[in-house]
Amino acid sequence: MVSDLDEEELLKLIREGNVKVSFFLGDKTIDKNIQIYNFLKRVGLPDHLEGHKLLTEIFKLCLEDDSYLYNMKNKLYKELSTKFNKNYKNIEKCIRYSITICWDNMDYDDRDKLFGYSINYNKDKPTTKQFIYTITNYLKNNLINIDLRDNNRYT
Secondary structure (H helix, E strand, O other): OOOOOOHHHHHHHHHHOOOOOOOOEOOEOOOHHHHHHHHHHHOOOOOOOHHHHHHHHHHHHHHHOOHHHHOHHHHHHHHHHHHHOOOHHHHHHHHHHHHHHHHHHOOHHHHHHHHOOOOOOOOOOOOHHHHHHHHHHHHHHHOOOOOOOOHHHHO
16 A cells, blocks of 8 residues: 655654554665564664664664664674663663563563463563574564565566
């Protein structure tokens, strides 16, 4: 379905999470940051927390390179500490707090859909590694990954 909205209005609706997107605007793909931002907002993580920025960056990095998932302390947190000019412990504390807030705000159906039987979600919240790994895999399978520059795909 083609929209009569201009590009700016459509991007605003996408950022707010009011539109399900399955197409592209001009020669640009929908930004993964917007999709990650909307996902985190949907699962109950407020965007004013410092951990929201950190988790958005973590998921972006992990989607680009799987090796971040298997070497979090030495590779992922180190890169975040240089990028955001923060101490490793401060980054980990922000992420843990954000996971706690997200876990407390998340709907039970969403918890079950994302984490299944991997944890007892009535008693425990996931570890940082479990949370990042599970959400990254979910995002990998559910983000829009079509590039309009590949014109032969639709003919």
